[in-house]
Amino acid sequence: MERTTFKDFKLSEEIRKALYYLGYEKPTKVQKAVIPEAMNRKDLIVKSQTGSGKTAAFAIPICELTDWLMNKPQALILTPTRELAIQVQEDFTNIGRLKRIKAVAVYGKQPIAIQKIELKQKTHVVIGTPGRVADLIERGDLVLDQIQFLILDEADEMLAMGFLTQVEGILNQLPKDRVTMLFSATMSDEIKKLALNHMRQIEEIEIQSDVVTVEETKHYKIHVSEEEKDTLLKAITVMESPDSCMIFCQTQERVEELFYLLKKQGYPCNRIHGGMEQQDRMKAMNSFKRGEFRYLIATNVAARGIDVESVSLVINYDIPHEKEGYVHRTGRTGRAGQEGRAITFVTKAQESYLKELEKFIGFEIPIMEKPTKEQILERQNEFEIKLKAKPVLKQSKSVRLDRQITKLRFNGGKNKKLRATNFVGVISNIEGVSAEDIGIITVLDSLTYVEILHGKGPKVLEAMKTLTIGGRQLKVTVAKDK
Numbered sequence: 001m002e003r004t005t006f007k008d009f010k011l012s013e014e015i016r017k018a019l020y021y022l023g024y025e026k027p028t029k030v031q032k033a034v035i036p037e038a039m040n041r042k043d044l045i046v047k048s049q050t051g052s053g054k055t056a057a058f059a060i061p062i063c064e065l066t067d068w069l070m071n072k073p074q075a076l077i078l079t080p081t082r083e084l085a086i087q088v089q090e091d092f093t094n095i096g097r098l099k100r101i102k103a104v105a106v107y108g109k110q111p112i113a114i115q116k117i118e119l120k121q122k123t124h125v126v127i128g129t130p131g132r133v134a135d136l137i138e139r140g141d142l143v144l145d146q147i148q149f150l151i152l153d154e155a156d157e158m159l160a161m162g163f164l165t166q167v168e169g170i171l172n173q174l175p176k177d178r179v180t181m182l183f184s185a186t187m188s189d190e191i192k193k194l195a196l197n198h199m200r201q202i203e204e205i206e207i208q209s210d211v212v213t214v215e216e217t218k219h220y221k222i223h224v225s226e227e228e229k230d231t232l233l234k235a236i237t238v239m240e241s242p243d244s245c246m247i248f249c250q251t252q253e254r255v256e257e258l259f260y261l262l263k264k265q266g267y268p269c270n271r272i273h274g275g276m277e278q279q280d281r282m283k284a285m286n287s288f289k290r291g292e293f294r295y296l297i298a299t300n301v302a303a304r305g306i307d308v309e310s311v312s313l314v315i316n317y318d319i320p321h322e323k324e325g326y327v328h329r330t331g332r333t334g335r336a337g338q339e340g341r342a343i344t345f346v347t348k349a350q351e352s353y354l355k356e357l358e359k360f361i362g363f364e365i366p367i368m369e370k371p372t373k374e375q376i377l378e379r380q381n382e383f384e385i386k387l388k389a390k391p392v393l394k395q396s397k398s399v400r401l402d403r404q405i406t407k408l409r410f411n412g413g414k415n416k417k418l419r420a421t422n423f424v425g426v427i428s429n430i431e432g433v434s435a436e437d438i439g440i441i442t443v444l445d446s447l448t449y450v451e452i453l454h455g456k457g458p459k460v461l462e463a464m465k466t467l468t469i470g471g472r473q474l475k476v477t478v479a480k481d482k
Contacts (some may be wrong), residue, residue, distance in 0.1 A: 006060075009035055014098035015064050017075040021401035022094055028053035033205045034181075035061050043199040044181045045192075048207040049331065054183050055091045056152050063096035064323060065148075066124045073119075073142070075149040077127040077218065078167060078173070080157040081301060082278060083109040083285065088127045088153065094398045097405065098453060100439045101125060105144075106132045109278045116141045116380045121442055122420065130166040137173060147174050153190050156324055164194070171198045185331070186324050217314075217333055219341040220368035221354065229317060230261060235371045236343060237267075237295075238383045242289045242313035244288075247297045248329050259297045260316065265385060269295035282425060293395040294387075300325055310394075316344035319353070323360040333372035406457020407479040408464070410448040412472060418443060423450050430463045432456070449479055 006019050006027060027035065030048040036450035038045055038061035048054050062075045079085045085105045096237045106115045106128035112135065119126070119141050126133070126142060136142035152158065152170070158167060180199045184191055195202060203355055224232050237245065249255045252273040259271040270284040270293055279299075288296045300320065320326050326344075333340025344365065346354050358364050396402075420441040427450070428435040437460075439451030452460045457478070464476045 008124075009060075010039065010065055011060070012099065013106055015095065017062060018095055018098045018401060018447060019060070021404065022397055023137055023400070024056065028057075029207045030054050030205075031057045031060070032208065034058065035303075037205070038062070038181065039064065039202060040178070040180045041065075042203050043179060044203050044205055045187070045195050045199070046181065046183045046205045046207075047185070047187045048183065049185055049327075052207060055088055055153070056095065056182055058149075058153075058183070059092050059095050060086070062149050062151075063092065063101050064127065066096070066099070068100055068124070070124070070146060071122045072146040073123050073126045073144075074146055075125045075151070076133070076144070076147050076170075077125065077151040077153055078130055078133060078158065078170065079127060080129065080161050080163065081151045081154075082109065082129060082354070083272075084154060085127045085302065086282065089125075092125050092127065092396075094401060095400075096124070097439065097451075100451075100453075102440050103127060103244055106136060107278075108132050112136070117444070130170060131165040134166045137170065144174055148178055150174055150178055150180045152180075152182045152194075154328075155182050155194070156186045156188060157328070159188070159190055159194070160322060160324065164190070179365050183386070185327050215418055217330055217342050219330065219342045219344075219363075219365045220359075221344045221365040222368050222454065223351075224347060224370075224371060226347055229345055230258075232345065232370060233258075233315065233317060234265070235376050236315065238376050238379050240313050240341065240343075241372045241379065241383045241386055242294065242341075244291070244311045245295050245312055245313040245315065246329075246332050247295060247315045248315050249297065249299060249321070250321065252299060255297050255299055262295060262297070267295050267390065268293035268387070269297060271297040273299040274302060276302050289394070290396075291391050293391065300329070312340060314340065314342045316342070319344055319346060319350050319357075323357050326357055326361065349356055404453065404455055406452045406461065408450045408452060408457065408461060409477050409479040410450065410464075410469065411446070411475040412469065413444045413446050413448045416470065416472060417447050418448060418470050418472075423448065426467055426469055427452070427460055427464070430460060430467075433460060433463075 004022060004026060006016060017115065030046065030052045034044065034046055034057035038058060046054065066074050077088055085107050089103045089105035092101065101124045102122055103125040104118045104123050106126060108129060108131055133142065138146065182195050222232065226430060247258065249258060252275045253271045255271050259269060262269045270285050272281050289292060314330050315331045316329060320329060330342035333342060420443055422443055424435055424438055425439055427433060433456055437453050437456050439453045442449045461478065462477060
């Protein structure tokens with residue numbers, strides 16, 4: 001049966017509603033292929049381009065099949081980078097919001113104590129980088145005995161980053177009776193060997209494409225000397241005048257140099273690289289996604305895990321050392337059916353490597369001529385007007401879903417011996433409110449956050465001003481964060 005809408009899948013009302021509010025209209029090719037097989041608990045190897053909607057392809061069935069009543073994690077998703085772990089957690093939280101699915105992201109460079117507290121709460125899905133996941137398992141903070149689903153996301157990058165030993169160690173500790181799904185934009189012999197060692201009755205799904213890059217992206221190369229790059233970058237941005245642009249460099253130092261150069265020239269820009277504090281990286285990423293600035297200069301750390309709906313231009317200021325890196329960098333544009341452009345600077349010393357790269361991606365990248373002074377001058381005024389224009393901020397794709405949910409903040413938690421059941425018992429007894437209207441509850445030491453679903457937040461907020469929890473009157477307000 002040809003599935004043309006999400007209603008054609010056997011999904012609960014809660015998942016279908018969430019997808020509607022999130023703006024998921026029609027399933028992508030990979031979602032059409034994966035969701036039915038995943039719902040039937042099949043082991044899968046999926047080869048699909050970046051930007052094809054693969055996260056939702058595994059998040060939808062996992063959220064559907066997760067047992068809310070169970071306190072221990074039922075799904076483990078391994079990702080190569082912190083940014084991707086956070087992105088996947090966000091997708092799980094949004095898709096599973098009305099089913100009250102709690103997803104937690106764990107990764108390095110964040111205090112492990114914070115993650116341990118999160119894992120002590122009712123947690124259904126854990127998303128993390130192999131190093132931190134392995135650490136939490138060894139400490140006994142991540143319990144694996146109820147894991148029913150394992151996802152290896154961006155498997156090619158995970159192995160390229162040297163995580164094979166850690167991934168193997170984690171796989172060996174998981175229950176044997178589980179569903180394993182492996183997703184990758186490219187499929188090496190090493191990945192296939194990993195799959196054969198740890199999966200049963202594997203079904204392979206390959207989303208056919210003539211090339212391994214995103215079809216909606218137009219690719220170009222420009223021959224340039226190292227000394228000319230800065231001047232050329234300015235010329236290209238003037239000619240292209242992108243609404244949103246990612247500029248990739250090979251090193252942290254190069255990112256910093258380029259960031260300060262563009263900043264000095266009045267470009268609304270920021271940067272991301274592995275040498276930055278995680279909170280600064282997240283702040284920069286979220287600001288870029290909201291459209292607060294147009295230009296993001298980054299190392300490969302941003303090649304995966306940034307799901308921005310309309311990056312119109314990707315510039316490879318430095319050509320990536322790994323061929324797969326080209327696929328993932330340029331995959332930041334041309335997403336969700338929108339047209340994108342990718343321009344790569346190539347020096348004379350890199351021409352032989354470029355031929356290998358072109359063989360890998362399956363086509364010769366067309367040459368773009370350097371803009372002439374006359375062409376640049378003609379576009380300069382228009383470019384500068386756009387550069388100085390006030391940014392138009394983008395709405396988060398979860399904004400419609402958020403309108404249905406009110407997050408309440410209570411000034412009491414574990415230090416007052418309160419548990420989630422205390423809140424459920426009182427709130428579900430409010431007239432016109434049931435347990436199904438209560439979403440994710442997070443009990444901290446001195447605070448508790450409770451999500452109220454189905455637009456019933458104002459009713460609960462008003463009622464809780466006079467009701468007690470565990471015999472105590474708690475101050476209750478609407479939480480500022482969603």
